Amino acid sequence: MSLSHPDLWSVVNKQFKYKWMSYKSVFQGLMIAQIIAMVFSLFGVASSSMGFGFIDLNIQYITGDFVFFFTCLWAFFISVALDRNENRLADQIFVTNSWSRHLANVVFIVIANMIGTITVVTASFFVKMIHIWIFGIDGFIFFGEYTLPGMLIFFIITFFYLILFSSLGYLIGSIMRQGKLIKFGVVLFVGGPLIFTDNSYLIPLFQFFGDESSVIWFILKILLTSMLAIGLTTLVSRRLEVQ
Amino acid sequence: MVLNHDSSKPIYVQIAEWLETEILNDQISTDEKIYSQYQLADLFNINPATAAKGLNILVNNGVLYKKRGLGMFVKERAKEQILLRRKNENLMNMVRDLVQEADYLKVDDEELMKMIQQIRLERRGES
Amino acid sequence: MSIVSCQHLDKKYKKQYALKDLTIELEENRIIGLIGRNGAGKTTLLKTLAGQIVPTGGEVKVFGENPFNNLKLSANTIYVDDQMQFSLEMRIHEILVAAEMFYENWNRELADRLIYYFGVDRYDFHDQLSKGMASTFNAILGLASRCPLTIFDEPTTGMDYSVRQDFYRALLKDYIAHPRTIIVSSHLLNELESILEEIVLIKNGKCILHESIEDFKEYAIGLSGDKNVIQSIVDHDVIIHEKELSESQVYIAVDNHLSEKDITGLKQQGVQMTSVEAADLSMFLTNDTRGGIDDVFKSS
Numbered sequence: 001m002s003l004s005h006p007d008l009w010s011v012v013n014k015q016f017k018y019k020w021m022s023y024k025s026v027f028q029g030l031m032i033a034q035i036i037a038m039v040f041s042l043f044g045v046a047s048s049s050m051g052f053g054f055i056d057l058n059i060q061y062i063t064g065d066f067v068f069f070f071t072c073l074w075a076f077f078i079s080v081a082l083d084r085n086e087n088r089l090a091d092q093i094f095v096t097n098s099w100s101r102h103l104a105n106v107v108f109i110v111i112a113n114m115i116g117t118i119t120v121v122t123a124s125f126f127v128k129m130i131h132i133w134i135f136g137i138d139g140f141i142f143f144g145e146y147t148l149p150g151m152l153i154f155f156i157i158t159f160f161y162l163i164l165f166s167s168l169g170y171l172i173g174s175i176m177r178q179g180k181l182i183k184f185g186v187v188l189f190v191g192g193p194l195i196f197t198d199n200s201y202l203i204p205l206f207q208f209f210g211d212e213s214s215v216i217w218f219i220l221k222i223l224l225t226s227m228l229a230i231g232l233t234t235l236v237s238r239r240l241e242v243q
Numbered sequence: 244m245v246l247n248h249d250s251s252k253p254i255y256v257q258i259a260e261w262l263e264t265e266i267l268n269d270q271i272s273t274d275e276k277i278y279s280q281y282q283l284a285d286l287f288n289i290n291p292a293t294a295a296k297g298l299n300i301l302v303n304n305g306v307l308y309k310k311r312g313l314g315m316f317v318k319e320r321a322k323e324q325i326l327l328r329r330k331n332e333n334l335m336n337m338v339r340d341l342v343q344e345a346d347y348l349k350v351d352d353e354e355l356m357k358m359i360q361q362i363r364l365e366r367r368g369e370s
Numbered sequence: 371m372s373i374v375s376c377q378h379l380d381k382k383y384k385k386q387y388a389l390k391d392l393t394i395e396l397e398e399n400r401i402i403g404l405i406g407r408n409g410a411g412k413t414t415l416l417k418t419l420a421g422q423i424v425p426t427g428g429e430v431k432v433f434g435e436n437p438f439n440n441l442k443l444s445a446n447t448i449y450v451d452d453q454m455q456f457s458l459e460m461r462i463h464e465i466l467v468a469a470e471m472f473y474e475n476w477n478r479e480l481a482d483r484l485i486y487y488f489g490v491d492r493y494d495f496h497d498q499l500s501k502g503m504a505s506t507f508n509a510i511l512g513l514a515s516r517c518p519l520t521i522f523d524e525p526t527t528g529m530d531y532s533v534r535q536d537f538y539r540a541l542l543k544d545y546i547a548h549p550r551t552i553i554v555s556s557h558l559l560n561e562l563e564s565i566l567e568e569i570v571l572i573k574n575g576k577c578i579l580h581e582s583i584e585d586f587k588e589y590a591i592g593l594s595g596d597k598n599v600i601q602s603i604v605d606h607d608v609i610i611h612e613k614e615l616s617e618s619q620v621y622i623a624v625d626n627h628l629s630e631k632d633i634t635g636l637k638q639q640g641v642q643m644t645s646v647e648a649a650d651l652s653m654f655l656t657n658d659t660r661g662g663i664d665d666v667f668k669s670s
Contacts, residue, residue, distance in 0.1 A: 003433060004474040017471065092449075095445045291546060
């Protein structure tokens with residue numbers, strides 16, 4: 001029987017289609033996250049007394065609502081889970097190696113985040129409409145985004161932020177899978193401060209991206225960070241067996 | 244035919260004997276193509292290599308001949324070959340066992356011959 | 371051409387060896403049975419060949435290459451067992467679509483016919499299938515993918531007797547039509563042996579025997595009769611298995627290398643000779659228990 005000689009990109013393409021069929025719940029998750037966020041934004045914006053520490057600060061920087069923040073969380077957590085053991089096992093049934101798997105995951109992240117971005121833009125528009133409908137126009141609502149260039153920038157910035165969260169999630173997920181002790185360490189040193197401190201130490205990190213006034217530089221910064229994170233992931237998970 | 248997997252006779256020997264019976268019963272005649280190892284494998288639910296081993300016995304015994312790329316065919320005078328070999332080997336072995344048992348039970352030649360004749364008579368009566 | 375080559379393969383988990391100094395060569399386009407008791411290392415070996423496990427020592431080559439993380443190997447190999455974990459979100463018909471996409475030799479007609487014959491519901495999720503049905507589906511996947519190296523690790527777990535028979539028959543028929551290398555592991559040989567060309571016995575992580583199935587069936591001979599007679603003639607080293615039948619009578623299985631003289635001697639003294647069935651022999655050779663079960667109940 002003659003052997004087949006697959007090329008990497010055709011396998012990546014097939015694996016992406018396979019993942020698309022396998023992870024439908026990812027988009028159910030997106031819908032749920034955004035519905036919760038929309039409910040939050042409607043009442044949260046009205047009361048303006050939500051105590052989210054640094055997050056509050058950044059939300060106002062960018063879109064002014066919770067939909068964006070919840071979608072970032074979604075992007076983070078789907079990426080943490082994307083390369084988890086169950087999924088690797090499912091990949092392994094068919095044709096794969098670690099390169100094709102990571103590349104297919106990256107393609108999946110990019111496409112999923114595009115969909116995430118579109119829904120963020122529409123949902124935040126929707127939230128504002130409802131807000132006006134309920135509360136009438138007041139001075140706090142910013143409509144500058146809804147010009148064509150404004151929309152484009154909103155779209156680009158949202159998308160790249162999602163990419164940033166996803167790639168960090170992907171890296172943290174792969175580190176956590178290196179062993180039980182490491183997993184515990186990650187939860188302790190990453191999760192602990194997030195819950196028990198005011199997270200002010202994260203402000204410089206977000207300022208690094210958020211304060212960037214040039215869109216080009218912003219994109220470059222995020223792309224470099226993401227590539228670094230994904231590069232580290234492939235390095236970390238290089239010799240990992242699926243069990 | 245169903246193979247007897249519990250028999251002490253190896254499967255490939257059973258295959259060879261089945262083919263011999265087919266030839267003796269004129270199911271396959273001289274210079275006719277015999278079953279391929281794959282047909283036999285399918286027929287008896289065995290590995291083709293086992294079937295090939297059965298066929299090879301018949302090649303070695305001068306019952307079959309190979310034509311390159313075409314398969315195996317029944318040799319001229321294959322029937323005589325089969326009968327001769329069965330008589331010299333199988334039947335002789337059986338007789339040897341028979342005589343051994345007769346000696347053990349102290350049955351003398353005359354009595355043994357009578358027993359054989361008796362059985363032959365019975366068989367003729369049946370048919 | 372040798373399709374699989376393992377040289378002094380080791381796989382160590384923490385303190386325990388799953389494979390220890392395992393050496394084996396497998397030729398292509400054969401059906402090979404891998405027989406060993408649970409925990410002998412069958413799964414570790416097969417997963418190493420499928421590129422899912424990295425050995426800790428020795429060398430493994432499949433299609434002449436290191437199998438781990440190897441795309442070419444992956445495209446030409448399928449590994450089937452009863453632990454296959456598909457996405458919980460895919461229905462059977464979607465899994466079939468995926469399989470067709472990945473495997474170049476995939477035969478849709480064969481898959482569909484087998485799915486219909488065995489009554490697998492195409493609209494079920496994989497984890498909703500009963501254990502036997504899941505095994506059947508996995509086996510269908512293994513057959514229809516027609517990979518040059520097809521590995522079935524204990525494929526019949528949970529299948530009914532008739533389904534097992536049908537599966538092995540389907541395996542043989544498809545192999546005849548499309549010869550390829552098929553490795554089937556099992557802790558039981560009897561239902562499998564007629565379709566095998568070769569047998570590999572594995573015990574404590576080592577390959578202890580690799581023979582054609584026909585040679586294996588003639589590998590040993592069973593002797594039953596008087597204990598003293600047998601012990602006086604048969605060398606202790608060649609005894610594979612021993613079982614007391616009564617105070618004075620014993621059954622032993624020995625290497626089939628007795629001399630004509632010994633055989634005549636044994637026969638004359640009323641020792642009965644029988645062939646040893648392949649299934650029994652594989653059990654004797656891979657047995658790891660101490661003595662026999664009867665010894666447990668013997669009063670000391």
